[in-house]
Structure formats: structure tokens, C-alpha cells
Amino acid sequence: MxxxxxxxxxxxxxxxxxxxxxxxxxxxxxxxxxxxxxxxxxxxxxxxxxxxxxxxxxxxxxxxxxxxxxxxxxxxxxxxxxxxxxxxxxxxxxxxxxxxxxxxxxxxxxxxxxxxxxxxxxxxxxxxxxxxxxxxxxxxxxxxxxxxxxxxxxxxxxxxxxxxxxxxxxxxxxxxxxxxxxxxxxxxxxxxxxxxxxxxxxxxxxxxxxxxxxxADDEEAAVTSQAETSSKTKNLVLGVIAQFFYVGAQVCVSSFFIRFAGKVAGIPQKPASIFLAIALAGFMSGRFIGTFLMKYIRPAKLLAIYCVINVFLVILAVMLHGKLAVYALMGVEFFMSIMFPTIFSLSIRGLGAKTKLGSSLVIMAIVGGAVFPPLLGFVSDKTNIQVAYLVPAVCFLFVLYFALTNLRVKEKVDMSVAH
CATH class of the missing domain: 1.20.1250.20 (MFS general substrate transporter like domains)
Structure with a gap:
């Protein structure tokens, strides 16, 4: 090629x-x-x-x-x-x-x-x-x-x-x-x-x-031992679950942002939508900045760092009051930016002929966006909107676990791919 x-x-x-x-x-x-x-x-x-x-x-x-x-x-x-x-x-x-x-x-x-x-x-x-x-x-x-x-x-x-x-x-x-x-x-x-x-x-x-x-499948395939195949399959399963949790967290953070800003900081809906637009602009810029950083930092390591930061920011959003809590939540958007593509690429790495099927499983995990927001809403109804934001914090913890498991895997160049 x-x-x-x-x-x-x-x-x-x-x-x-x-x-x-x-x-x-x-x-x-x-x-x-x-x-x-x-x-x-x-x-x-x-x-x-x-x-x-x-x-x-x-x-x-x-x-x-x-x-x-x-x-x-x-x-x-x-x-x-x-x-x-x-x-x-x-x-x-x-x-x-x-x-x-x-x-x-x-x-x-x-x-x-x-x-x-x-x-x-x-x-x-x-x-x-x-x-x-x-x-x-x-x-x-x-x-x-x-x-x-x-x-x-x-x-x-x-x-x-x-x-x-x-x-x-x-x-x-x-x-x-x-x-x-x-x-x-x-x-x-x-x-x-x-x-x-x-x-x-x-x-x-x-x-x-x-x-x-x-x-082609035969170009993707590589000769691997049974142990290596098992390891890659396990990583795919973890990746699917991580993507499920990540998409759930992303939808939770964005979908309830305006309500969070109103309840915690008293910001009306229209101004709150501007705060959300700024946060989403941060999400976009985070993708470009993250892409640049991956020239120098392993993707799994950067994913782990971003997960830790997001757990910290969500906890701040839960504990702080006023606009400081809203600012903390805005920061979460920036550090979510690299998560979907990074989880995806790490999940299907080295699958060879199973790449297409593996990809479809990771895409299916997007259904997490339909599961976790109702859970956040339920917790909010029982407590309050701030406490409910612990739901995405838990989601980020599982993504962190996935990132840490991939940090132990040395990335290899698949010489079977044609150049």
C-alpha cells in the first residue's frame, strides 16, 4: 500500500x-x-x-x-x-x-x-x-x-x-x-x-x-500463541466494558450539566448553555492536544492520567459549591476527550482477523449512554444532583482499571500489516 x-x-x-x-x-x-x-x-x-x-x-x-x-x-x-x-x-x-x-x-x-x-x-x-x-x-x-x-x-x-x-x-x-x-x-x-x-x-x-x-483479514492476522490470543480476547472484553462505562459517564456529564449548573450555582438555563458550549469547545481542543501528547506519552498511560484527573474533578464538583463546582465539571469535558478513541484502539489492538467483529462489540458498548443517565437521575431524585455525579466518577474508575491493565502490555508493531 x-x-x-x-x-x-x-x-x-x-x-x-x-x-x-x-x-x-x-x-x-x-x-x-x-x-x-x-x-x-x-x-x-x-x-x-x-x-x-x-x-x-x-x-x-x-x-x-x-x-x-x-x-x-x-x-x-x-x-x-x-x-x-x-x-x-x-x-x-x-x-x-x-x-x-x-x-x-x-x-x-x-x-x-x-x-x-x-x-x-x-x-x-x-x-x-x-x-x-x-x-x-x-x-x-x-x-x-x-x-x-x-x-x-x-x-x-x-x-x-x-x-x-x-x-x-x-x-x-x-x-x-x-x-x-x-x-x-x-x-x-x-x-x-x-x-x-x-x-x-x-x-x-x-x-x-x-x-x-x-x-484484508489475512493481512491483519498474525501468528500468535494460544496464551497471546486469550490475552487479547480478555483485553477486548475489558475494552467493551470500559467503553460501556465511559460512554455512560460522558452522557451523564453533558446531559445533566445545565441542571447541575442551575441547582448548584443558580445559573439560569440560557447562560448555563453557554458554559456547556465552552466545556464542549474544551472537549474538542482536548482531542487535538491529546493527539499531540501521544507523540511523547503512551496512549494507555495518558488515558490513566486523564482518568485520575477526572475522578478528582468530579469529586470537587460534588464537594464544592457555586461556580467553582461548575468549573470543575467543565474541566471533566476536556479530560474525557481522548477516552473513546483511545479505549477503542487499545481494545482491538492485535486482534487480526477478529478486528471487525471486535470493533462491532466495542461500538455496541455505546449503549452505556442509555443506561447510566437514568441511574444518575434516580440517585438525584433520592439525594441531590451533586451526589448523583458520583455515578460518572465510578465509571471513570473502571476506565482507569482498563488503562492500567494495558500499561502492562508492551505495544508491538504488527509486521504483518502491509505498508
């Missing part, structure tokens, strides 16, 4: 990280928007996130099996096609103002994202020296962080309206007038998602016509 082909492939695949980061981070905009347009309760509107996480969970294994037969490129094209289809379905969903239709469209988009993540993450690790796999993956994931910062702003600009009627105002309107208002609100998603679908479909066509280097 020539160096130029690898560089081109790295650039093209990196763009995919921005695509799914943008799509997934529109959910915070869709939740309040669809709540208003479809007249939902808070519980009903939360199903926006559920549809996404369930899509990941359901489709990750089929995506891995598909790629085992048809390769990474095939998986990426299928993923982009599903994303485009789901985006296009927003148009008829808005036309009939059906929440179930919206959720179906989101589920299809999530299924496509599961294909993209299951394919692009391991493909990026395979495009070069195994030693620098975590570096490449963190670099690509930096653009995912960029998308996470941009998407809520762009989505809010083109989808959200400034018209927010109270229940009393809605009840005083004539049925036809209320219906016209709700239909107008629902239609706000049509043009943005048509554009998203068109861009994603165009990217799928470009990838279809582009010759990408395929990492």
Missing part, C-alpha cells in the same frame, strides 16, 4: 468522523424542538436519544459481520446510505407531524452511524503502523469533537424558533390556528435534513467511485 494512498484514505475517512459527530449532536436540538412541534412530555421527548442508542446497539454486530464479508469500504457505503435515507425521511415525518415517524428516521440514521463507526474506527487504526494507531484515531476523532461543537449551534440557528407558546396560550388558540403553528414548527427540520441527506449521499457516491486500500 503506497504512502500517498494511505494519506488520501486517512483524509477521506477522517471526514466521516465529522459526519457522524454532526448527525449525533443534533439530538440536543431535536429534543426541545420535537417536544414543542409534536406536543410531547419530557419522557416522550427523551426517546430521541433512546432511538439513537438502540440503533447503535442493534446494528453494531450486523455491521461487523457485513464488513467481514464485504470489507470496510462496503460497510462505510452502507452506513452513509442509511444515514442519507434517515435524513430524507425527516421530510415526510414533518409533513404528517408524526413523532413515531421521526423516531423511525432517527433509528435508521443511528443504524447508519453504527456502520460508519464500526468501519471507520478500526480502518483508521489499520492505515499505518500499529504503534501510532491511537494517535491516528485521536486525530480523526478530533473532527468528531469539532462537529459536536458546531452541530448544536448550526441546528439551533436553522431549526429552533424563538416562538414558545405556553400551555395556556395553546389552549386559547382555535384548533386550525394551533395546527398551523405546530405544522410550521415541524417543517423547520425539512430543508436542513434534506441538505444533510444530499451531502451524505454525495459522499457515499464519491467513496463508491474511489479506490480505497482494503485491509
Amino acid at each position: 503506497s504512502k500517498d494512498k494511505k494519506l488520501f484514505a486517512v483524509g477521506l475517512i477522517t471526514s466521516l468522523f465529522f459526519v457522524w459527530g454532526f448527525a449525533l449532536n443534533l439530538n440536543p436540538i431535536l429534543i426541545p424542538h420535537l417536544k414543542k412541534a409534536c406536543q410531547l412530555t419530557d419522557l416522550q421527548s427523551s426517546l430521541v436519544d433512546s432511538a439513537s442508542y438502540i440503533g447503535y446497539f442493534v446494528m453494531a454486530i450486523p455491521a461487523g459481520l457485513f464488513m467481514k464479508r464485504f470489507g470496510y469500504k462496503g460497510g462505510i457505503i452502507v452506513g452513509l446510505t442509511l444515514c442519507a435515507l434517515g435524513a430524507f425521511l425527516f421530510y415526510p415525518a414533518a409533513s404528517v407531524r408524526s413523532y413515531a415517524f421521526f423516531l423511525t428516521a432517527l433509528f435508521i440514521i443511528a443504524c447508519g452511524l453504527a456502520f460508519l463507526e464500526t468501519a471507520a474506527n478500526p480502518y483508521m487504526t489499520a492505515l499505518g503502523d500499529p504503534e501510532s494507531a491511537a494517535f491516528r484515531l485521536n486525530f480523526a476523532q478530533s473532527f468528531n469533537g469539532l462537529a459536536a461543537t458546531v452541530a448544536p449551534y448550526v441546528g439551533g440557528l436553522f431549526i429552533l424558533s424563538e416562538t414558545n407558546l405556553t400551555a395556556a396560550q395553546e389552549s386559547s388558540m382555535a384548533p386550525s390556528q394551533l395546527s398551523a403553528y405546530l405544522n410550521k414548527e415541524a417543517s423547520a427540520v425539512q430543508i436542513p435534513f434534506l441538505i444533510i441527506g444530499a451531502v451524505v449521499l454525495l459522499l457515499a457516491i464519491i467513496l463508491y467511485k474511489t479506490s480505497l486500500p482494503e485491509i
